């Protein structure tokens with residue numbers, strides 16, 4: 001995993017599991033927007049999350065990301081909307097806050113994904129890919 005991320009150069013997307021849901025230009029422009037947000041840039045992987053990532057690897061983290069999104073974000077009316085994503089404890093949670101994929105309200109505001117409807121398979125893939133690209137660029 002380390003060789004993917006040295007020097008903070010973006011890793012090759014094909015090397016990141018689950019990263020194919022967002023195009024390179026779309027990711028570049030999203031990242032620029034996120035960088036201008038004081039709130040979003042506050043989120044960084046802590047020691048615990050980095051260690052977890054190192055141990056489990058990106059493949060496993062990808063499965064967790066899919067699972068979290070399916071359960072916490074995909075329903076039309078997610079439980080605890082706005083508070084369904086903890087602020088720490090898993091690399092995916094941090095990535096969600098950093099990329100504004102933490103709740104349906106943020107998904108609407110930042111990613112133009114409407115609220116009140118179940119996420120489509122394509123939207124789920126998009127959200128997961130945003131998370132995985134952020135994680136791969138941050139580890």
Ligand SMILES: [Zn+2]
Nearest residue numbers: 102103105106
């Ligand atoms: Zn949110």
